[in-house]
Amino acid sequence: MAERKDIDLRAAINAISDVVQNRPRPLREMDQIYMKTGDMVLQSEMVAKWADKKRLAFIGDGDAISICVAYLQHRGILDYGPSEIKVFDFDERICRAIERFADKERMETLSSQLYNCLDAFPALGEFDCFYTNPPWGASNDGASVHVFVERGMEAVGNSGEGMIVIADDHELEWPQQVLASTQRFALERGFFIQKMASKMHLYHLDDAPDLRSCNLMLKSLPGLDAPSSSHPITDPDRLEHFYGKDKHIRIRYVREKKRVDYGQAHDDEYHYEVFEGESNV
Ligand SMILES: C[S@@+](CC[C@H](N)C(=O)[O-])C[C@H]1O[C@@H](n2cnc3c(N)ncnc32)[C@H](O)[C@@H]1O
Numbered sequence: 001m002a003e004r005k006d007i008d009l010r011a012a013i014n015a016i017s018d019v020v021q022n023r024p025r026p027l028r029e030m031d032q033i034y035m036k037t038g039d040m041v042l043q044s045e046m047v048a049k050w051a052d053k054k055r056l057a058f059i060g061d062g063d064a065i066s067i068c069v070a071y072l073q074h075r076g077i078l079d080y081g082p083s084e085i086k087v088f089d090f091d092e093r094i095c096r097a098i099e100r101f102a103d104k105e106r107m108e109t110l111s112s113q114l115y116n117c118l119d120a121f122p123a124l125g126e127f128d129c130f131y132t133n134p135p136w137g138a139s140n141d142g143a144s145v146h147v148f149v150e151r152g153m154e155a156v157g158n159s160g161e162g163m164i165v166i167a168d169d170h171e172l173e174w175p176q177q178v179l180a181s182t183q184r185f186a187l188e189r190g191f192f193i194q195k196m197a198s199k200m201h202l203y204h205l206d207d208a209p210d211l212r213s214c215n216l217m218l219k220s221l222p223g224l225d226a227p228s229s230s231h232p233i234t235d236p237d238r239l240e241h242f243y244g245k246d247k248h249i250r251i252r253y254v255r256e257k258k259r260v261d262y263g264q265a266h267d268d269e270y271h272y273e274v275f276e277g278e279s280n281v
Contacts, residue, residue, distance in 0.1 A: 125157025168214035
């Protein structure tokens with residue numbers, strides 16, 4: 001294997017800082033809870049290595065790990081990374097923020113598509129690996145995780161690898177139940193657990209600031225049949241408590257109202273109080 005150069009940590013952190021400036025503000029009711037910046041740096045490096053030269057699909061990506069991975073490679077901070085990255089997310093603000101960043105930096109390997117994971121998956125088998133940090137299924141024993149994972153398996157056409165980022169806390173009961181049910185789900189679908197990197201990431205989560213997530217890595221068994229078609233998911237049992245207790249899934253798309261520069265204060269956040277004799281404009 002070729003030698004890998006040391007990473008310039010300052011350059012990497014500053015690059016991730018550019019990405020964080022571009023992230024739309026999270027919608028808590030849809031479980032958008034962003035990963036902390038230091039963990040994003042390490043996670044992006046790991047994902048770039050894992051998906052080196054591969055076509056990578058993100059099933060949802062509020063964290064913007066997709067942009068980080070593409071940008072670190074594009075800037076030459078990493079000399080490895082995926083050959084193509086596409087994000088499927090139901091939030092138009094996230095999709096457009098990705099497109100704008102890719103356009104500004106002329107990153108041709110990165111794109112996005114507005115997509116709700118209850119709908120049939122539009123790109124069956126077009127990828128080699130998938131990444132998802134889904135709603136963590138605390139109130140439905142992981143059913144919402146399984147919906148995102150199923151779409152990831154379709155993205156790779158049942159032949160490839162997946163990285164699932166979900167809660168990992170051995171003091172709490174629900175994360176352990178969800179980890180077990182997700183591993184069962186993967187095994188039932190012909191994927192096996194390659195590796196689990198425990199308690200890797202922290203989040204901007206007010207009510208549980210110490211709750212961490214792990215990377216659960218899957219791989220398909222050889223010789224699985226490729227899915228011939230994809231179908232909408234309508235089974236009510238899979239959709240209950242999707243984003244938490246009594247929060248079922250009712251929104252198809254989050255639409256962008258106006259183009260916002262996320263790195264700047266918005267004029268509805270503040271007003272100026274001027275010195276006497278100064279005009280207010
Ligand atoms: C639910 S959040 C999970 C927490 C994660 N740290 C984050 O904020 O990205 C993951 C991503 O899934 C997207 N998402 C949520 N529900 C979705 C759905 N029904 N279809 C497609 N994407 C969805 C969100 O917009 C977000 O980008």
